[in-house]
Amino acid sequence: MSGLSWIKGIALLSSIIYLCSCASIVSGGPKTLPIMSQPDEANFEIIDIRTGNTILKARTPYTATLERSAGFFQNAKYKIKLVKDGYLPQEHQIDSSINGWYFGNIIFGGLIGILIVDPATGAMWKIYDDNINVKLYPDSKEGRISLATEKYNGEEPYKNDDYNQAISDTTTAIGYYPEYIDAYCLRSAAFVRIGELEKAMSDLNKAIELKSDYPRGYKERAELYIKKDEFKKALSDLDKAISLKSDYADALLVRGKTHLRLNNNAEAKTDIRSACEMGNTSACHFQF
Known part of the structure; x- marks a missing residue:
């Protein structure tokens, strides 16, 4: 070459x-x-x-x-x-x-x-x-609450179906702010998504312990009871949720569906129609 x-x-x-x-x-x-x-x-x-x-x-x-x-x-x-x-x-x-x-x-x-x-x-x-x-957040009670609720609320990873990260974030949040009720509820929902029902139940029990007049806690615990076929406990929690928030359309829909599974058809129709009247579109499209 x-x-x-x-x-x-x-x-x-x-x-x-x-x-x-x-x-x-x-x-x-x-x-x-x-x-x-x-x-x-x-x-x-x-x-x-x-x-x-x-x-x-x-x-x-x-x-x-x-x-x-x-x-x-x-x-x-x-x-x-x-x-x-x-x-x-x-x-x-x-x-x-x-x-x-x-x-x-x-x-x-x-x-x-x-x-x-x-x-x-x-x-x-x-x-x-x-x-x-x-x-950076001040090393004070207020600073810890702000850090927990702003940075570690778990909402973004949960929306992105990253349930393990949502659990990690809300666990960190609870470490900073042990009374952070919404963090217990969101972590519970993430545990449900990965099949950890007992851990989910523990978190909801804690949320209700911290705030006994918290409708969301009762409604979400009722949904867990339904997954475990414990319908009487579910109805009890749904009754409590609705008594605390009479216009709680989501809880009315869940209670209506639970009544339907127990063949309480009249109660089911009443709840689901009420939920529809309150603007719940799923209730409005529900087929009996």
Whole structure:
């Protein structure tokens, strides 16, 4: 092979590799990430979750540089721990996820970009956060309540069907705020979703113990009793819920369906029609 041909071959190979790594071209390199807190001047450390090593210690505000990959075909995972005198410690997790440009290799690059270049350079991963801004809560009763109800209420993961995370969040919330009734109810609902009925019942019993005039607690405990075919206990709880909230359409619908299972047809029709009149669309569409 002549010198000129050899140079052309090297140039061609370099071009192929360059073109086959779509994510590396478009968005390669480490992530520059501002770390902030409210208020500022909080001390923080960033921990590589995969290794357990602390990779940075600094004070907010600070701009950190983070690798997006933890190795070949491994995304990076980081935990930020923040502390400040007079405030509750906070944690925040950062995970890199698949870079949308990585799939550009299917069209433009081929297998070299998909299987070698982008995984090796870490460009197949992306940290989508533009910045991290953590609210700190005062180390006081009010601060603990605010932290529990604002950050760890479990509502977002529950809506996203991430029931284990909802359980984890509400457990943290209860640790900060042991009288957080809604957290017990939501955790109970999450336990039901993963089949942990006894734990769900325990949470509802606790919610009712904390607030004996809490209609939601009785209604949701009644639904658990129904799952266990304990219909008399369910009716007792539903009666209590409706006595506490006479326009509780959801409870009326559940009580109507329970009466129907017990062949109490007249009572069932009365409850379900009442629920419909109160605006419950499921009751209005119910077929006897």
